[in-house]
Amino acid sequence: MSYYSRHVFFCCNQxxxxxxxxxxxxxxxxxxxxxxxxxxxxxxxxxxxxxxxxQAGCLDRCEEGPCxxxxxxxxxxxxxxxxxxDEIIEQHLQNGRVVERLRM
Numbered sequence: 001m002s003y004y005s006r007h008v009f010f011c012c013n014q015x016x017x018x019x020x021x022x023x024x025x026x027x028x029x030x031x032x033x034x035x036x037x038x039x040x041x042x043x044x045x046x047x048x049x050x051x052x053x054x055q056a057g058c059l060d061r062c063e064e065g066p067c068x069x070x071x072x073x074x075x076x077x078x079x080x081x082x083x084x085x086d087e088i089i090e091q092h093l094q095n096g097r098v099v100e101r102l103r104m
Contacts, residue, residue: 004052006093007071008036013058023058024066030055032066036085040093051093064104076104 010033011024023029037046037053045051061067065078068088075098077088084102091097 002072003048005050006073007052007054008093009054009056009059009069009071010036011057011059011062011067012055013062015062022062024062027066029066032068032079032082032085035082036068036089039086039089043089043094045089045093061104067104073098077102078104 010029012029012033013023014025015021015023017026033053033055040046040051040053046053056069059067059069061076065080068077068079069075070077070088070092073092075092077084077099079085079088079102087099088102091099
């Protein structure tokens with residue numbers, strides 16, 4: 001049995017502003033990770049046997065928008081704002097339903 005039921009990784013990679021490729025952190029990766037971590041704790045979803053929110057380095061999908069991956073489900077998401085993060089938390093993490101409109 002896994003220590004967490006779901007492990008959520010937010011790409012927080014930061015590239016040089018002059019780099020040829022975009023990066024997730026420039027599009028709010030760290031802030032959204034912090035927000036998700038706070039919401040998961042507030043909802044009582046964090047901890048052993050539950051959900052863990054983590055940051056990751058480059059997940060190599062930055063061109064597709066800021067990205068998040070949920071394991072063990074191997075579901076990749078992009079997001080625009082906090083309401084998208086709320087939807088991922090409510091639908092996927094609480095109810096086990098993939099949010100197709102945000103899926104990469």
